Amino acid sequence: MSKKVEFLYLSQEDVRAAGGLDMKMTMEAIERAFKLLNAGQVIIPDKIVMELPPGERERGRINGLAAYIGGDWEVAGIKWIPSFPKNPFQRGLPRASALIILNDTQTGLPLVVMDGTIPSAMRTGAVGGVGAKYLARKNSEVLCLIGLGVQARTQAMAIKEALPSLKKIRGYDKAVERGVEGAKEIEKLTGVPTKYFSTPEEAVMGADVIVTATVANEPIVKEKWVKDGSLFIHIGSYVEEEYEVVLNSDKIVVDDWHVVKHRKTPVLARMYDEKLITDSDIYANLDEIVAGKKPGRESDDERIFFAPIGMAHEDVAVASMIYERAKREGIGKTLTLWNEPIWI
Structure with a gap:
């Protein structure tokens, strides 16, 4: 029996092709995630905030946000997102860049690694939009x-x-x-x-x-x-x-x-x-x-x-939505984690 493990890789271009800029779809994912949170089907550890010296506004910080979502999603994931305020002005680069990893909740193995910059920006906008819908x-x-x-x-x-x-x-x-x-x-x-x-x-x-x-x-x-x-x-x-x-x-x-x-x-x-x-x-x-x-x-x-401060289940929900669509439409590249694990 082969123990080869593969995962999907989605570049920023792949994320866009898989509906990453679809705000209606993103807001639907956010509402669904908050309903599951209220139903007790979400686990969110405290966010990691690693501030780099001399301070996050002078240089930058890197945040780690992890969550598990149950219900009919049943997925876990993490977003690793640096925020460097001087990037747009000094380097012509985005202030924030991110990677998101989703994992299977039965084996713990990775399902997808994707650009998280678009999902992160879209989910933050979507939370504001959901707030506007109700407030x-x-x-x-x-x-x-x-x-x-x-x-x-x-x-x-x-x-x-x-x-x-x-x-x-x-x-x-x-x-x-x-x-x-x-x-x-x-x-x-x-x-x-x-x-x-x-x-x-x-x-x-x-x-x-x-x-x-x-x-x-x-x-x-x-x-x-x-x-x-x-x-x-x-x-x-x-x-x-x-x-x-x-x-x-x-x-x-x-x-x-x-x-x-x-x-x-x-x-x-x-x-x-x-x-x-x-x-x-x-x-x-x-x-x-x-x-x-x-x-x-x-x-x-x-x-x-x-x-809203921003919560990890929002990122996992939006990333899951993109991953599901990418699988359906054959978007992205399959990469090998290992052909045979070195140790079991």
Whole structure:
């Protein structure tokens, strides 16, 4: 009996060919994953965050996110993702790059190794989109994007999918050239008129949904700019808004409060450590809302603050979706792990 072990390898081009840029499919995978999480069929160890000296904002960090998903998925996996903020400006390289490995849960053997850069960006956008589906006003027309990098693109794609009523997108980025080009790219991706503004105030004022996706560590968005009935989605890793934006929200929603507190750097974790908010101030984890255990938006006047930190089961779900499609359509390259194991 042969003990040869093979696995599928998917390059970034293969991932794209297997639906990696299909936002509707990605959002469906994310919702399904959160329902399984609520049903107790997901295992997520704490995220590994390896900060490289002198500090993650000066040089970079590498994160490791692992998860098991049961149900009709029955798969385990890990994403290894470096984040080096200076790459786009100094080296012409993406800030984040990633690899994802999925494993068979009966043998532990690898099923696939794939580029994780696209799945990671898409799943982060999709979580914002799923949040908008449940937490934004259904007639929302104006989206504001603070930060017009890669994450702004996938957030815009997902929020457009969640809110077909969207009519305008406004954007701000402190890097003018990136902001102007980012706005053009977002308009192409979404079909929604998108305009770059030279100040964050102009971009935020009157917006129904506000998304911050930056590496800022000081407030960009002021409380007085945020209107009643809006949804604020905080995607960045640090502090992007005045604390009052959080404190004056009617509901605070996260993907998982334990994970947010474990990370320490996001605005909600800092506010918790500074005793400005407590556990009881968190209205819900997203899985409770997706599973129907708690209502999302209950009135058009509510201000809601949603701050997903990013969870490993999201990556495993999206990667599994891509892997399943790649197998069906014969995409990718089969590689040999071993012909015969050296030891048993």
